[in-house]
Amino acid sequence: MLRLYHLLLGSILLVLMPFGAKFLLSQFSATKIAKPPTVAKLPNPSEGNIWQKILGNVAAPTNWQVAACKGNAPLLCVSSKGEVLGTVEIDVYPLANNQDFQKNLLAAGIAPGNKVEYQSFKYQTQVLTALKAWVADNYATFIKDRQSGYGKEITFSAYPVQAVSIGKLQGVRYGLVGLKQQGGVQEQHIGNVAFDGTKLYVITTAFDPGSQTGKFEKLENLAIFQPYLDAIAADLRLP
Template sequence: MLRLYHLLLGSILLVLIPLAAKFFLPQFSPPKVVKPPVVVKLPNPNEENIWQKILGNAAAPTNWQVAACKGNAPLLCVSSKGELLGTVEINVYPLANNEDFQKKLIVAGIPPGSQVDYQSSEYQTQVLSALKAWVADHYAAFAKDRQREYGKDITFSAYPPQPVPVGKLQGIRYGFAELKQQGGVEEQHIGHVAFDGTKLYVITTAFDIGMQTGKFEKLENLAIFQPYLYAIAADLRLP
């Protein structure tokens, strides 16, 4: 009889415990927070490409097109009849984060916090001096890297830096080639660098199979586009 009583009591508890948990436990639990649905904004694929803001006259050979590449990479696309021939890359380096160029400006006579005076010939000369020092270091770094990679099979040939306008800024055009001992060009690089008082602008393209962006697949296409690149750099909306 006792055992039957225990079995009956156990059966009742099995029924009542889940019911009690269902009705009473929620009263002691923190209220459930219902979060609003997250709305994901699809980015405009072109809104971050700096070329959209700074590209002026998009000079190009006949039947070639020049326009900011789609996406947010800082690339200018050069194409013909729907085929991408090459890209030009621009990188912008804030002076506050560029300790190396800060030192070059100080050596050139422009200490930190100096007032920018684009009309001053003295200031222009000082900026050009700092930019030439930057180019010299750039050449040295590339020459060392290529010497380590190619050894004596390749000759590093640098072009003399030339003062040129980059938009409304005074800049430097530079470049170099890697020449094969048996003849021919292994690499060719073309660049522009300018400074607006707070940022360093570096515009580059190349014939270099080792690069992913900022390059042309064919040397002859780079050679054709080269004078048009000079015209594009001179007409940029900088600063």
């Protein structure tokens, strides 16, 4: 029943999303894609897969398994009957090297280096504003990049940005879907991003034939897993 419910939910979202996207996309300004390519990442790969340290309670569909992938790559493996269905990637970016997010924080009223006030409603609101601005910047650059490659063959629409808890941190959930002119989904991207005062945590997965990691091979499996990913993110050991 849960599997069928989430398949139906995913289908409804895909149908309804384009109608709300034009307004959202008109709000976006350009800077970066969902994983800042020029910002140094943490932790050091030699320290192992970060998922092993931060993974809390794991939720998964019946007969599915979720665990940190073997090796040092920051990947969470989702599998069933010994077959890997998809992976979820987490990247950690130090604020000191991330000038774009520093600007987002300043615009929201938070000076980098200020005391972190996790329990302050004002601080949480300011962080939320900065994270939404970060997502908007990433949306704009991502869509511009894709349009240069796809032209008018694919139309991208944005999911509404939603405030969520990622571990004990204030975060947001965001996403994009790319629809083919002749019908069907070319790409779908799902992300969560949170800030702990010194680092930006970016959790992503997708249905995207062009991606190497952080993706599902089948769109229906991504649709099934998405609500479980939300539950996993909420229980991460962050900060």
